[in-house]
Each structure stands twice: as structure tokens, then as C-alpha cells.
Amino acid sequence: MRLPTDVLPTSYIIQLLPFIQVGNFTTDGHIDILVECKKATSSISMNAADLKIDNKTITVVDDENNTPFEVVSLIDQQTEREIITINLKTPLVVGKTYKISMKFVSILNDELRGFYRSTYEENGIQKYLAVSQMEAPDARRAFPCFDEPNMKAVFTIIVGYKNDKMSAISNMPVNKTEPIANMPGYMWNHFNPSVKMSSYLVAMMVSEFVSETSNPEFSPGIVYKIWARPSFRNQTAYSAEIGPKILNDYAKKYFLIDFPLPKMDMAAIPDFAAGAMENWGLVTYRETDLLYDPKKSSASAKQRVATIIAHELAHQWFGDYVTMDWWNVIWLNEGFASYMEYPGTDYVEPGFEMNEQFTVTDLHYVFGIDALESSRPIDFQVNTPDEINQMFDAISYEKGSCIIRMCANFLGEPVFRRGVTRYLNAHAYGNTVQQDLWKALQQQANQENIILPDTVENIMETWTRQMGFPVINVTRSYNANNGATASQQRFLLRKNPNSTDTNVYKWWVPLTYTNNFSAPAESSWLPGSNDSIQISRLPGSSSDWIIFNVGQEGYYRVIYDERNLNLIREQLMKSHTVISKKNRAQILDDYLNVARANLTSYVSAMELTRYLTNEHDYAPWTAASVALDYIDVMFYGLRDERDWKDYMTGLVTPLYNHVKYTESASDVHLTVFTRSQALNWACGKLNISDCVQNADRDYHAWMANDAKELSPNLRRLISCTAIADGSRPEWKFGFDKYVSSTLPNEKTELLRAITCTVNVTILNEMLVMMITNNSDIRLQDASTLFSNIAANPVGHQVAMDFLTNRWNEISAYFGGFQGFGGGTMARLFRSLCNRVNTQAKLNQLKKLRSDHPAELGSSKSVSQGMEVAEANVLWVQQHYDTIVNWLKSQQSVATTQPTVATTPSTVATTPSTASSVYLDNFSALIMAVLAGFWSLTRFCSFP
Template sequence: MSAVLRLTVTKCRASGIVVILIACLMAVGLSVYFLAGRPYPTANSCSVSPKRPSLPSFGAAPKIAQSVIRLPRTVLPHHYDVRLLPILEKGNFTVLGRVAIDLQCVEETDRIVLHSSDIKVDLKSVQVIEQGEMAKNMLSVESIDYETVTEFLIIRLNAKHKVKLAKRTNYTLSMDFVGNLTDTSAGFFRSVYVEYGVERYMAVSQMEPTDARRVFPCFDEPNMKAIFTVSIGRHRDMTALSNMPLIDTTAIDGMQDFYWDHFAPTLLMSTYLVAFVVANFTKIEADVGNANWKFNIHVRTSAVSQAQYAKVIGPKAQAFYEDYFQMPFPLPKQDMIAIPSAFVGAMENWGLLTYGESVLLYDADVSSLDDRQTVVELVTHELAHQWFGNLVTMDWWSDLWLKEGFTSYIECLAAEHVDPSLERLEQFVTSALHTVMRLDALESSHPISVLVNHPDEIGELFDDISYKKGAAITRMLANFIGAKSFRNGLTHYLRIHQYGNAVQDDLWNALDRQADLDQVFLPTNVKTIMDTWTLKMGFPVVTVQRDYCSQNVTITQKRFLVRKSNSTTADPTVYLWWTPLTYTTDFRTIGSTWLAENQSSKNLTLEFEIRDDEWVIFNVNETGYYRVNYDARNWHLIAKQLMTNHTAISVINRAQIMNDALNLARAGLLVYEVPLNLTKYLEREEEFLPWEATLTALSYLDSMMKRTPGYGLLKNYVLKILSPLYDSLGFVNRSSDSHLTGKLRRKVVESCCSMGHKDCITKAIDSYHRWMSDPQNTTIVPAMLKRVVACTAIRHGGEVEWDFAFQRFRDSNVASEKATLLSSLSCTQESWIIARMLEMCLNPTTGFRTQDALDVIKTLAGNPIGRFLTFNFTREKWLEMTKIFSSIHNLAHVFESVTKAFNTDMELKELSDFVGRNKELLVSAMTRSTQQSIDRVRSNLSWMKQNYRHVVNWLQKANTDVTFQPST
């Protein structure tokens, strides 16, 4: 266990160090300083022998132009020697570096083209040396040029003397450079945090998708894999980590107390997976039993107790994947590190997983069961990538889903193994499938597999379509091909393509082969089926029409859209899919068939025995990625069953029925009376999934009606159906609660308190005030209800309640609690506090940290009082926000949150005008997200005109016998 010490370097000393180092770095002789006296380890020194793929044959080099954004394949990297020395001193966050790249020339060329961005390369240091058995020939370099649009670094050889790289010849390209430790969470960046009252800095890398080029010049494309030998410079008080184990440490000549940490060479891998960290953290060694690898967690010393849960589930999940994929983890160690600030989510760097603290650390006293589930989800997800993404990598970012979609499903299997009490797999339909359907039902959605080129376009793919839709169709595939064939097919795919790259057809071929071996019946090959789901956007609504005399069932499909525009732009895509159908009349006997893609057989007729008073339900356990609509009589029979004995229908299908019906009505495919009548059965429902599906779908009505005269009717009705469950569950947690029961109570209490339930509000405010009187008592407010309690008290309180939560937010040492309190602060109804919070988002020194500010803006946008203030603020400060929040991907989410509840002509006009006036500031990376926001508003506007009055009329009738009175 390393001691917690702070790097103390005076400004004078730091300036001297930097001046000396930069002078050395920019000198021609720096290569001698870096490389002399100690040869880099070779690949042979690593205990694992990586496979090297055979080099493909490429055509002539493309002519360099701004329109070309892919690297030419005239030269290919084999091995990188990377040395980086980050200076972690306030006011001078510099990275001094050197890279030497072993290359093979594939086609004769007079230039080397690679990636570089935000790096200053010393021209005098650039060397190209031909490798030979007898002698090394240094080639003359004429110039280096930058293509800013493509982020290319072009090294031109001496044209006057006709110097060229020769085909099938090996070379070494080396250069010195200077970079910066930015605060943008991209490339090699700095993270600042406070521990024991002392401000500390650490250096962390985040390369995905295209930020390795911001750290060192490289061939920054996923299919240009190589071996990386990394050396990191550090002060003696710090520790360095990288993908591979540390093999040696040497002093840095001329720099007292500074050392090089030399790491073993990596396996063959992509640049976006290279990782390093410099920090003074504490290492926790996990028990791995008889495994052939070590497993460590690295955290701030004051957070060691919060890492115990990850310490248990991490090795357990990694061992699960070794068994599931039937392939050993290929590295000798696995490190996981919790980054305290400036880092969101997690990253699957091979052998060095990085996480934001809130998604890795768990404190049972103040973290909720939801927080524990988040830890499991992120840990199992990133560990799945060690095989699916790292060992086998997508050939290009167009197939991002190939790693993210698959791991988003596979993680559920591992979660069931490491902590079955979470019932993670059962929650898939509400947490993933229903969630992504809301986005995929827009005309401005996009296919899972889509052509991308520019880095900004790549970043836009990191959305729910790649992750959650990818997971949903993977789950569908696993179900129709069978769990055994699915698993063995994945193993075959991994073994064939290990240490290489693949496209989605490679996966389909592996699964086809396995299906043939296992004699699985499919109507056509896997590729033909799955291409309809990956190459087309959207999904179908399957309509089931029964003939109650002949007992025939006619089935049709068409694309499900919440709103179809009147655009004259023709879309040539035929929106039909190979759809696996399952159906049942009793959940004991399950039938199955296929709805074909081809136009001639889009209508399917089934004949099977079913009484005219029996219901039929399609998409059993919602394994298919589609919605189902029925004729009016079958909807009536389903409703009758739910009212008499809802348990005769599976829990997942009850969730499916409610979610499908409410969304079909939203799209105008079903009259609203049908889903609203179905909600009456919920007074008897005690399971989480149906309530989660219903309340999520009803939240759309809530957001549309919030500012209308009819909102009181909606509130009263929802409280009426919720009250029996609230009375049954109670406000306080019970030790006998299952995980889903705890989630259900939180959902019910949250809904009741937000809609004015007197008892709920009273209990929440009382709990909060008792907590204010005894802030250190963690038992007063249950962790699972902390957000609801704090939000309710702040909503009904004033500055005193807000200030208490803000102080607790700043003082808390638990990231998950900080996130809960941060969200609660946005519940205030005081306009001046909201305005103050928005200003605080742009001032990290006195307000919110940069990485927290975007979350504040998004949650304030959901506040009925805050939505207008937030939109006005966003419009006024957009230019400033684009400079402060460097991630276009995150800004796109802000844009979506601010506008998603707009539903008037004036709001649509204001949004369209803002987009029109700021096309350059919104940049190309947000083109799709801004169009999706406009589509949503148009859909909302259409809903108000077509459905609002119908819903109000139904609610007036349903509320005639309401005796429950909301709070005043």
C-alpha cells in the first residue's frame, strides 16, 4: 500500500525544470537522452506472445486532400515506443514526449501520413531510419505539415533528391513533441480533487474515440493495431500505471526525484485503448483465487472503504467471462481506477479500466441499491470489452455497435452471475429496450451501422442506438438462435479474429456456422436477418388482426413512428424486417414463426386453435425488438384478464402491454381509451416492471399536460391508482425488501410526492428537517429515498433547505451521494435560485465543477419553473458553453434536455430560429441531435392538437368518483 504524499515543487523549481526539459526536448540530441543507456523492452520480454496479423495488400496511396479523412495504407505501424513526462504543477501542465514507431512500407511513397492534434512536434527531431541487417540508413526529411481538418501530420521526404520509402521495407519514425495536460477529459488530461483539505492533481488518459492523436503522433484508426511499449515519467511521490505491468524504474538523468516507469509491451491493440495514469493513489489487491492474473483497484486513500464492493465483483466478473467466452484473459494483470473528477462514465482500456468515482465506488451507508446496480453494470460492461472490443476490435467506427451493443447485453448475463439479487436481466426491457424505442421512433433516428468519417461524426454515434438498440437486437438474436449456439458462435468469432479487427459480417458468419452445426432452424441466414436490423433505422409495429369466426390470425408490419412528417424527401428504404414472432394464449405453450422482409410475404396468416373468448399475446417476454398492436376485441380480452387475474400474464409482458399501448396511442395507432382503461388494473399490480413501464410512458402525458388546465385531472387519477401501492409499501424501507421492491418503493414515493400526495410530502419534509438537525446521521434518510426526500423538501422549501443540500454536496466524500444531492438541488421552485445555479454552471471556481455543470443544466431543464430560464440561459450563453464544455456529445444531450418538453407553436419557432441563427456554433457533430430535438417538438405539438382533449375527456369520467385530495 503506497503512502499518500503530495508532490511539492516550488513554482521557481517547476519553471526551471520545464525550461531545461523543453530545451532538451527541442534539441536534436534528445533522442540520445531518451534512448541511450537503456534499451526499450522488446516484445519478447513480455510473458505473453502476441499474435501478429498478416499485412493486407493495399492499393496506391490516395492523394492527400481535405476531403480524405482516412489514413492512406502506404505504411503500417508495428510497434510504438512512447515516453511521456507529465508536469503536474499548477499553472504549467505540460507533457514532454517522444515517440518512435516501427513501420512497414506497403506501397512506395515519399511521405508518411499519421494523426496529430494539439501537439507541437520539433521538426529538427523528426527522423526516418531504414532498418537493415547491416546498417541503418537515415532518410532526409524535407518538411512536416499539418492538415487541421483531417488532423493529419504529413512528413515529407526530400523530393529534390527523390527520397522515398521502399515497398516491403521496414523503417523507424521518431520525433520529440510537447503537449498539454488539458482539463477536457480527452487525450492526456489533468484531474483536480481535494483530499484531507489539500488540492491534488493527477494525470489520466482517455483516448476513445480519436484522442490518442492528442497525446502522441500515431496512426489513430482502430484497424491499424500495433504493440505499445510505454514509459511514463513521474515524481517519486506519485505512481504510474499503464496497460501492462511495471517491469523497471530508472532515474531521470539531471532531474532529482523524478523517475521513468517502464512497462512491459502490450499485446497487439488499437490506439484508442492505450492508457496511462499518474497519481498518488492507494492500491487494493483483490483475491483472485487460482486465476492467472492479478486484479487491483486504485482509489484515493480516503475512499478505500468504498472500493470493497468492486474488489469482490471485479474478479468474479472477469472469471465469468473467461468461462462464458471459453477464452482466458490474455493479460497478466487488470487494474481498475476511480477518477475523482473530470471523468464521466468508464473506459475499457486493456488492462487499465478507468471509471468516474460515482460508477465504481459504493458506500452501503450513503449509496443506494441503484448506485450498487450502476457499479455492477459499469464493471461488467467494461470487463466484457476486454474480449469484445479489445481482443477483437471493430474495423472502423461505423460498427461501433459491434462492441458497445454486444457488451451492453452481455453485461446483463455477468451481472446476474456476480450479484443475482439485482435481477439485472429482468430489468432489461425497461432500462434498455423501452428507452431506446423512444429515440428510434423518430424519423431522424439512424441505423445502428452507419458510415462515419470525421471525428465529430464518430462522437455522435455514442448514443442509445449503438448501446441500447445494439443490446436489444443482440438479445433478440440470442433468443431466436438459442443461448448455446449464441455463446459458442461468439467463442468461434473471438478465436478466429483475436488480436485483429472484424466487421459485423464476420460475426454473422460465425453465428451462421454455429447454427448449422447445431441444426437450428432459421428461415434464412443470420446475415440476411440481422442486416434488416442494423442497416435500417427504426423498428416495426406488428399488427395482429384476428378473425373470430375462422380462427385465422393475420399479421402485418410497418415502421413505427411517433409522428410521420409531410416531408417530400423520398426515403428509398423499404421498412420491413425479418421479425421473429412468438405468441401464446396461456404462457404454457409458446408458438413461433417469422414475418419476412420481402414485400410479397409481408402479410402472414396463422391458423391455430383459439377460442373467441381467449386472448392472444405476441412477443413473449418481449424478446423481439418491435411493438404489437391488436384488434379492439383482443385488447378488450387482455384488459379483462388483467382486471380479473393479472398474474396469468407474465411480468415482462405486463410491462410490454402497458408500454406498447400507451406509445401506440401516442403515435395515433390506438385510441387513448384503450391504454388508459388498461391502467385501471394497476391498483392491483405489485411488481416493479409494469409500474416502471407505465409511469415512464405516462411521464410523456405529464410533460405535455403540465402547463394545461387538465393537469389536475391527470394528477388526481395517477394518485388514485398509486395510493393502494403506496399504502401497501409504506414510506420507509424494510429489511426484507428485494432489490426490485426497493426500486418500486422509490418510484412510487417519487411519483406520489411530485404529484401532491399529502402523507408523502409530509414524511419527506420531516425526514429532511431531521437530517438537517443531525447531518452526520446516515440512518435518518434511507439512501434509496435520499433523492426523493431532498428534492421534495427543496421543492416545498426555500433557501435554507437548498443551502443545506449544497453544503452536503460539497462536503460529501462519496461520489454517488454527491450525484444524488446535485440532482436534488435542481428541484427548487425559487426562480432566483435557479438563475443563480445556471450562473454557477459557468464558474467552476465558485460554483459547480465543469463535469457537474452539464448535469445541473439538464435537470433544471426538467423543472417546470426552470425550463424557460434554462432555455433562455442556453441561448444567451451558447457560445460560452461551447468553449467551456468541450464535449460536443455532452452538449447535444443538454440541447435535447432543454427542448424535449416544448409543445407549442411559439416554442417550435424559438427553437428553429435558434438553430438557424447558430448553425456554425452548433457544428456538424450536433446536426442529428438538433434535428431530433426539432422532430420531438413537432411530435409534441401534433400530440397536443390530436390527443389532449381526448385524454382530458377520459380523465374527467375516470375522476368522477375520486375522493383522494392532493395537498394544497
């Protein structure tokens, strides 16, 4: 599928005239490409897909003297290989430049890729716009081109549009505007030539959008605008403020390299496959990821806007200015941009405490995927468009950001940062492989006398060339020396006895450890060639606890000998804040997962959770919630589910009483998030009556008077609870609000809330709507709807049956819609895997997969989903009884000697008698994340 390198492009002139009208959604195109001949050849191959090429207009001329070459034939393999080949009578000469020209027509498709159309309604009128999404390999759908990231060129773009209300923008500013001959009312915008860049970064948009210009003081010398449909203009102020600040004050200063373009446009697109796309100078976003209404958007929506902007703007350097050589190392782009989301957002919003959020958002999440035997190395060979699209996954994004963070930590952040600048300067406007980054970091480390036990390359490639990660087993000596042995082994969620993998997994592990969080941590290295090392002396005495992986900066799990674990547990019960929030989150996540993987007993892990009655902080509760939610899902429908719910009610009630149902003006950002955690359990999973009654009351007040809107932060939770607890009128009201909402964030929240119903008829009706043209469910939202229904305990079977029984219809409906992270059918299938906890469900899933080998056979995420589902069924066999016995022992402890130091309880903990409430908030997020749906809502082609 790769192009030959006999001729390479140096510049393009691309002229596109989109007809944005019903009945004729096409684009007339003309292209001139200057190419340099690198090896004598009489055939020129380039990429094209779904283009109607006008054969008789193809010309190839010597650029120096305009001498034409005779074109013998055009071999059109667009369908099979996405390649066309022009055969010439005489060969091109090495070192000379030629101009290739042709006319073509492309389809202004509705598949959210290439140059495509998007729609929205304004004052009851259907409006259309034309916009591009070229990453990964879809520039070829907009114009014939050399569509590989390392075939960089200068792009001069000319776009036509109807001059009544439309305007056209592209990567560069407009150079001149002129009428189109013989087409009254139509104009050409000629844009300035771009800087040298990859084809996947080309962008253009023709629309009736309006723009808001940022305060020029925020980004001197750079004209910064936010574009949106006219009725959303009032939601652009936040991005207009933080965008230029992140670009000019943060990113530019971080990289120490000026932004090379004179302008930046950021546009909110109604239909968008990814979350946002880092096109150089014209970044496109989902509306939910760029627009913010201070009165109606939630705190999490605000954080999402800030982090995605930070991500995309980091790409302007890391990705656009310097680009990976090929898609196998897309992690260089995406890992780095994901890493930069945190400090970039922190710069404009220090109150978000982004640093507290990294481990529970990125690290713990990707551990779940990378612990599978069917994971993949970060650096992974890909060739076909389908394989390339599958690379936009958690391994490239979240694992990428985690190992970059680890590297920054062992080098020291300032040294790392200067090394990154060195790398960018060395490869400006060029392409790189990962060794180029290691080399620059090595040079910087050498210059600053940083002593490492091996080269940066040798250390880091143990993390990029092999999949997975280690669990470090710490065994202390407890003698006068107070030493320890630390050994490594690959952490697998489930060891497959029939595995054919013979690779010996070892990593260079930067160990850090402490017995005092107010002092600097100590460190040693566990070499990539060793199973274990001796640490001769730990800080403190043998009666102190020791904690490894301080701040969880390293990409590894830790387990301890029983005595140290007891010391930690005693500290948590006595005074948990002595241990940092991040490490409390780490200990919970590590232990609940090593128990799941059978490396320690669930009793040890569950004993640690008892201190949660005193825990009020966001990070530890998030770590606990995710891991405990897994048990909650596995217990669904089983005999002793009530015992589990009772234990969780005991843990959650003090938190619920602490954060309270009602919001307060003095809440800080993470308190808002912690309240969501508490209410998600209290209302959604545990039916704590005070919570459910409050939610029902607020929702019904909204139904009675829709001017009485719900708090943006609680809107989804309250709606979900009341819809699950209610019947058709509650659902219908939520659905109508979803349809009529003009606020993108509210729309998404209500879309998820309406999937909380436990009415099977309604669930089926929604699934039918999902595959009906012009229904109220947009194509871009279809898989969000499906994955949320699949995460609903009742909806899971409904969704599984729907996919099984109507496969062909569903597949036909989604047709060419790919999205990122692979085909839609594979993604729908993947979202069914997490809730499988019985052999019957597993069998149904296995049959579904074997019935559709063409669509599911080669998908990585499908293999991962099957591995999760199989591990779930095994989990129930292995651990269910252990946990039930432990739960029952807790009940007897609780009645005789209450160990829980509760704050005065203001809430009765008796479960509501309402029907089983299901709340999608956090679990559905995690489900969706694990299901790979993240890629649909995540930024930059993800993600």
C-alpha cells in the first residue's frame, strides 16, 4: 500500500469548488503538483480514493521548459489500493522537476472524512457546510496526492464559495479574492502558500459560520479566531480567551519556538468523527469540545474544552512542525499532545488541579488495556488504511503520555523540556522516528550531566518495543539494614495457559520510594536485563511503611510483602492523609487489580478499601470507584449482590454526607467532580433513598416548569436517575429535551441520560432510531448511544440481541463511516464485552464474532474485548465466593464493633424501593473508554 519514492512532491496548487446543495453534493477540483524525480521512472503513483478523475485532462510537463510528456495510460486502482498510476511513454530524469495536472470530481460525502458535508438547523432551516478531515489517510478523498506523512510539501489552496452568506477558510490567511468566471455570485479565495507540511494537515471549510476574534494582546502577531454557527456565537468566549493564552504564553514558551503561522482559526463542527483535529492554523473540533456556555455548561465540559485545546495546540509543534515518519509511531504525536493536556490546562486553569487527575484519568485507564495479552507495543507496524485507523487508541494516547511523563520524571522536567526543544529544532519541517527523540534527549542529558544507568534509547525502548508493563514485587528484610528485594514480572490480567508468546518481558524500571511524603523520594534502577535487584537500605526504620512509585510517575504496578502492606493499611486507617492523594489512588488501583489478576488475595485488596469511609479526595475515590465498579458489574444479577451493595453503601454514605447532594457556591473544581462520584454511586448504583428522592424531585420540577433548569453539573445524573426510576413520561421529556437542546454539551448529556431507562421497549426503539436515516440520532452520536445502552445492566442484553439479529441492516447503515479506532461494527461489538459475566452471554458473543469474520476477525479491539469477556467469566468462578465470604465477615464485624469513624450521618442508608436504578455517569464513561469508544469522542483523530 505504500507509494514508491521515485518521485516526491514539493508543492501543490489545489483548487476546489464545493457545491453545497441538496441533490448535487460534489466538489469540482483541479490540481497542479510539482514533483522532483528521485529515481528514473516512467510511472507516477499517487493516492486517490472515491475520486472521478478526468483522464483526458491529465498532463505531465517538464517544469523548466513546459515540454509535455505523452501519457500512455492511467491505471486506476482506487477501489483496491487507493492508488492511481500515470504511465508515461518516456521516463522522467533524476533531479528534474515536473508538473502533474488533472481535473477531478470528489463526493462531498457524509462520512466525516476527506472533504465532507455537515449539517445543522438554524431558525428551522437546514443549513449545510463543507469541511475537511484528512487524518489519517483521507486527504486522498479530497484530491489526488502523495498521502504519506513524510511526503511533505507546500500547499497553495484555492477554494470557491457562493458569495451570499458563505465564507471560506483554510490553513493560511486569504491572499486575494476574485469572482469565478461565468458563475455569477461565486468567488474564489486564494490562500497564501502553506509552510512545508504533511497532506493529513491540509484543511478547508466553507460555511455560513461567524467568527469571534480574540483580544490581540493575548497573541501578538497572530490573528486568533473562533468559528461557530451563528446561534452559538455566544459560546465562543471561553476558547477565544484561553486558546491564544495557551498558544502564545504557554506552548510557545514551553517549546521556545515561535508559532510559524500568522493566524490561528479554531472551528466548531456540527458533525465530526474525532474530538478535534490539529490541522496547522485551522484546528477543527466537535462542538462540545470547543464551545462553552458559562451558565449552562458543566465543570467537566469546561475542563474538556481546555484540555482538548491544550492538546491540539501542543500538536502545532509536536506533530505539525515535526511529524512522525510513518503511522507506526503516531504515539510520538499523540502521546506527547496527551501529556501536554495537563500542564497546558494547568497554565490557564490552575484551580482544576490537573496534576491530581493524571494518574486516575490516563494511567489507570490504559493499565486496563495494556494488561491484556492482546495489547500491542506502542511502536507497531501498520500498512493499510484500516490498520492505520486502529492506531488511534489508548496505547498511542494514554500509554504514550504515561511513558513520556515517566521519562520527563527520571531526566528532570527542565532537562526533558530542553531536550524536546533540541529535537524540534533539529527536525523542523521534517519527519522523525522515535530514535530521533531519544537522541535529542540523550544529548541534552549529557550536556547537563544527568547520570543514567544506560542510554535513553535503551531505557525507553523497553517501554515502546514490547507491549505491557511490569508489576514490581517488593519484599523487605526487616532487619537492622532495612533493605528490600524488588523484582519485576509482566502484569497480565489473565495468564493464558495456551499462550504462544515466547518473548521474555523485562523493562528498565525507574524505582522511587519513600516513607515520608514531605521529603524527596529516593530512587534506584531495576535494569532491563535483570529479574530483580537488592536495595541495601530503605529510608526510615523497619517498623515504618515504605511506598514505591512515588506520585505514580512510573508506568508500573507495585505489590508488597504482607507485613509492609499491613503497615500501609494501618496508616490509612489511622491517618490516611499522611500518604499523598496520588499514592492513595495508586495503592487502591494496584491492589484491586493485582487481586483481579490473582497475584494477591481479594481479602488483602478489600481490607484496604475499608479506610474509604474517611476518604474525601477526588483521586483516591476515582481509583476506587473504577475498580469497585468492576466488582459491581460482575456481581450484577448474582445471588449475593445485596451483600455487595450493603458494603458499598457503608463506604459511600460518609462521602455522600460530606459532599452533599446540593451544590455550594464555595465548591472547588474537584469537589464538583467528587460529588459526581458520590452521587453516581448513591443514586445510580446503590439506590440511597435520599439521593434518588432528591433527583426525582428536581427532575419533576423541571418537567413541570422547563424554565426551572437543572444544575449543569448534576443534569446528567439527575436525568439519568429520574429516567431509570420513572416510566415513559420521564423518558419522553428527556428525549424531547435532547432533541430540542441547542447546547451541544447538554445534548450529549441528555443523549446519555435517555439510555438509562430500564424499559426494554424504549431501549429497542432507540436502537432502531440509531439506524434510521434522518432520525433524531445523528450518525456521529450513534455509537455513543449504543455503548451507553450496552453499559446499562438491562440494556446490555437488549443491545447484544439487537446487534445479533439485525447485523446486516446495521452494517449497511454505517457503510463507509469509519471514525477512528477501526470500523464501526467492531466498535459496537467491543462495547458489549465489559458487562459479560456469565457463560451464556460469553457464548452469544463468541458466536457473533465467528459469524462475522470479515468485519470482526482482524480487529485488535475485538480481540481485546473477547479477552476481557473471557476473563470476566473466569473472575466470577475464581473470586466471587472469596468476596462474598469476606463481605459476610464484615457484616458480623460491623454489628459487634463498628470500626468506621463516621461523620454524623444525615442520611438514611436504606435502599430505595424504586426499581433498579442505573446511572451511566461514571461506569458508562469507563465502559465507553474501555470499549474503545473514547476514540470517537477523543481528540485528534482522535480523540
